Amino acid sequence: MRNTAKATTLEKKFPLLAVEENCILSKDADITACFAVSLPELFTVGSAEYEAIHAAWHKAVKTLPDYTVVHKQDWYIKETYAPDLTEEGLSFLGKSYKQHFNERPFLNHYCYLFLTKTTKERMRMQSNFSSLCRGKLIPKEARDKEAVHQFMEAVAQFERIVNDSGLVKMTRLTEEDIVGTDEKQGLLEQYLTLSTQADEPLQDIALGSEEVRIGNKRLCLHTLSDTDDLPGTVSADTRYEKLSTDRSDCRLSFAAPVGLLLSCNHMYNQYLFLDNSDSNLQKFEKSAKNMHSLARYSRSNQINKEWIERYLNEAHSFGLSSIRAHFNVIAWSDDPAELKQLKNDTGSALALMECKPRHNTTDVATLYWAGIPGNAGDFPSEESFYTFIEPALCFFSGETNYRDSPSPFGLKMADRLTGNPIHLDISDLPMKRGVITNRNKFILGPSGSGKSFFTNHMVRQYYEQGAHVLLVDTGNSYQGLCELIHGKTKGEDGVYFTYTESNPIAFNPFYTDDGVFDIEKRESVKTLVLTLWKRDDEPPTRAEEVALSNAVSGYIDQIKQQSANPSFNGFYDYVKGDYKKVLEEKKVREKDFDLANFLNVLEPYYKGGEYDYLLNSDKQLDLLNKRFIVFEIDAIKDHKILFPIVTIIIMEVFINKMRRLKGQRKLILIEEAWKAIAKEGMADYIKYLFKTVRKFFGEAIVVTQEVDDIIQSPIVKESIINNSDCKILLDQRKYMNKFDDIQAMLGLTDKEKAQVLSINMNNDPSRLYKEVWIGLGGVQSAVYATEVSLEEYLAYTTEESEKMEVMELASQLGGNVELAIRRIAAKRREE
Incomplete structure (x- = not known):
């Protein structure tokens, strides 16, 4: 009986023959080299870079022989974030972060490039000669082996030119990438299922005149195949108004509206047909x-x-060179109602490019079929238009979504467009690649910009990845996080020092837990005593420096010999007694070193003096092995005597960690306290810290909100900014009129300025987050979102009412901050 069914088999119609030497061979003897393409991240590229990318593509295309098809295929697939919630050692806040983003939808981007060598006859075929219209495909033989050899040489040159641009990276696909394996779906299978999921089975493909359907997915096709549909002018990039200001431009590629900005499942195909230009x-x-x-x-x-x-x-x-070009957008959905919305959205996206949206219902089947990787030779020639290489390349999509850093260490930030979590390394990987020469960071953000949230989020992740964290705070910003760590470690970690009248901060600068007084310890003590003795505008003479150094060394020797408990009182007694005799024996003159004046100035810190508690603590704390320490010194930040002294002692704690903890990551974060140590007398101290910390696997971070401080202080510029390769800025719109000065001070480029001024300009109202700009060595920069879970918010919050709510409930629960946060978070979700 005769078969009257309209259906046929995929095997019978499939236009490809084999994959050999990582090239696709079609049954019409076309040969195709396949590449995965890595584009720059969204909102990180300026006008000059877009021009450079355009020029690289242009140079590369010109190397290809006649009758070659350049087919760039960009996939934009809706996916959901799937964290590993069973990961071992995950902290309470780490787990809550992953749960917050669990199943968060985002648009993922995959970019491929296919270079197909075909023939003059194939290039001129129309849709009625498509392989879909033929009953049986008989494989042809590639006769001209020399042409194939020349084509492969041109492909190698093409790849090298594009990769040498440094902005776009092409990676050759292997046979496994194209065909797939038992465990991994191949590119061809992905195209025939319109899915990147590994377990997606092949389904019926309906290629009809009314609709094209892949399984349950119905296709909607818009084409740019006629010069009448194109805009009057094209360019490599365009201004993105939503993130631009009257002082700055945010740039995107010309085709960005049909790329990541079109938030649905779709594919953007870009074809260049290189005929013989002279004959054209x-x-x-x-x-x-x-x-x-x-x-x-x-x-x-x-x-x-x-x-x-x-x-x-x-x-x-x-x-x-005269060429032909064609561009199309294929969107799909398994919901017929949504398909109508996709049609409107795609048409609107093309209209944003000033193109005339043309919904093509005639050639959907042949254009989908020609889009199969390696089957560009099957493209219907009547769907293309004549142009030149340069304007055609303006229609190439030029950016991708944010990518994870290939590094085990890093921070979790979020993509500013979709909110998808990003693993971001701003310390180790940039150092390894030579992008930065130190890990130091400078953070600038006005009050209310989300500065404390970002720093809390950052130091929490540093701590959980094994770093030693020391924080100098002036506003109780880290109290919640510190109390949480203190409770979790049962008091072993999370040490919180704060100054109150009843319990003032007290130290012992002469104490070491193992009795070792190395050169840094001695220098730290000398700097401290010098600060107590001399004013900023009163530098010591050379004779005074030598006398002070001898006094400190003599007392340290006495400690070692007598095994006495060291303290500032002991040092004062030593100078008053034994050291006085030493000076008399040496016949040191009073004008060279005035001992009476020295003792008189230091007397307030001696027993019975006004500040006798400050340097004579009997609590011998072992801070060397505490991994999370907070010094809250808000109560004394304006005290001319206590503030600089306490700051120096804190710095000494960190330098002790820096020198003694070999191979362990160390971090010191100083809020407004840097003002005290950035005075003339302490400039060398902070310079030493910022220049030396990188050698000991450490980083120094300074946080400020007063823009005038950085503009007017030369010490900040020389000591902090010049030695901080990572700069982090939050919302600067309050400083819009001063930003030119900030730009000059921080050495920001116009592209970086545009990125900074775009912060929080187009935030998604359905998500609660603040944006932050991170720049690395003037080479890499991007804006990220600091979005956290409700539990993290309650741990980080600086709102007094919310902090009190957490702390009061924690005190009722026996000091259990974690349980308090859990209960408040659960209550708020119910409400």
Whole structure:
């Protein structure tokens, strides 16, 4: 009985023959080299870089031989974030962060490039000659082996030129990538299922005149296949108004509206057909003559003749290559109602490019079929238009979504467009790649910009990855996090020092837990005593420096010999007694070292003095092995005597960690306290810290909100900014009129300025987050979102009412901050 079914098998119609030497061979003897393409991240590229990318593509395309098809295929697939919630050692806040983002939808981007060598005859085929219309495909033989060899050489040159740009990276796909394995889906299978999921089975493909359907997915196709549909002018990039200001430009590629900005499942196909340019131009010359002959019969003939002549003039004047091009957007959905919305969204995206949206219902099947990787030779020629290489390349998509850093260490930030979590390394990987030469960071953000949230989020993740964290705070910003760590470690960690009248901060600068007084310890003690003794505008003489150094060394030797408990009182007694005798024996004159004056100035810190508690603590704390320490010194930040002394002692604690903890990551974060140590007398101290910390696997971070401080202080510029390769800025719109000064001080480029001024300009109202700009060594920069879970918010919050709510409930629960946060978070979710 005769088979009357309209269905046929995929095997019978499939246009590809084999994959050999990582190239796809079609049954019509076309050969295709396949690449995965890595583009720059969204909102990180300026106008100059877009021009450079455009120029690289142009140079590369010009190396290809005639009758080659360049097919760039960008996939934009809706996926959901799937964290590993069973990960061992995950902290309470770490787990809550992952749960907060669990199943968060985002648009993932995959970019491929196919270079197909075909023939003159195939390049001119129309849709009625598509392999879909033929009953049986008989494989042809590739006769011209020399042409194949030349094509592969051109492909290698193409790859090298694009990769040398440093902005776009092409990676050759292997046979496994194209065909797939038992465990991994191949590129061809992905295309025939319109899915990147590994377990997606092949389903029926309906290629009809009314609709094209892949399984349950119905296709919607918009094409740019006629010059009448194109805008009057094109460019490599365009201004993105939503993130631009009157002082700055945010740039995106010309085709960005049909790329990541079109938030649905879709595919953007870009085709360049490299015919023989000379024969094309000869054909146009002939056509122009015909139009001239017929001009008297029709005005349209006269206009067409003028357009053709302009095209020819451009080609001959500038030596441009005549090519054909085509661009299409294929969107799909398994919901017929959503398909109508997709049609409108895609049309709107093309309209944003100033193109005329043309919803194509005629050639959907043949264009989908020609889009199969390696089957570009099957493209219907009537769907293309004549142009030159340069304007055609303006339609290439130029950016991808944010990518994870390939590093085990890093921070969890969020993509500013979709909110997808990003693993970001701003310390180790940039150092390894030579992007930065130190890990130090400078953070600038006005009050209310989300500065404390970002720093809490950062130091919490540093701590959980094994770092030693020391924080100098002036506003109780880290109290919640510190109390949480203190409770979790049962008091072993999370040490919180704060100054109160009843319990003031007290130290013992002469104490070491193992009795070792290395050079840094001695220098730290000398700097401290010098600060107590001399004013900022009163530098010591050389004789005074030597006398002070001898006094400190003598007392340390006495400690070692007598095994006495060291303290500032002991040092004062030593100077008053034994050291006085030493000075008399040496016959040191009073004008060289005034001992009486020295003792008189230091007397307030001696027993019975006003500040006798400050340097004579009997609590011998072992801070060397505490991994999370907070010094809250808000109560004394304006105290001329206590503030600088306490700050120096804190710095000494960190330098002790820095020197003694070999191979362990160390971090010191100083809020407004840097003002005290950035005075003339302490400039060398902070310079030493910022220059030396990098050698000991450490980083120094300074946080400020007063923009005038950084503009007016030369010490900040020399000591802090010049030695901080990572700069982090939050919302700067309060400083819009001063930003030129900030830009000059921080050495920001115009692109970086535009990124900074775009912060929080287009935030998603359905998500609660603040944006932050991170720049690395003037080489890499991007804006990220600091979005946290409700539990993290309650741990980080600086709102007094919310902090009190957490702390009061924790005190009722026996000091259990974690349980308090859990209960408040659960209550708020219910409400």
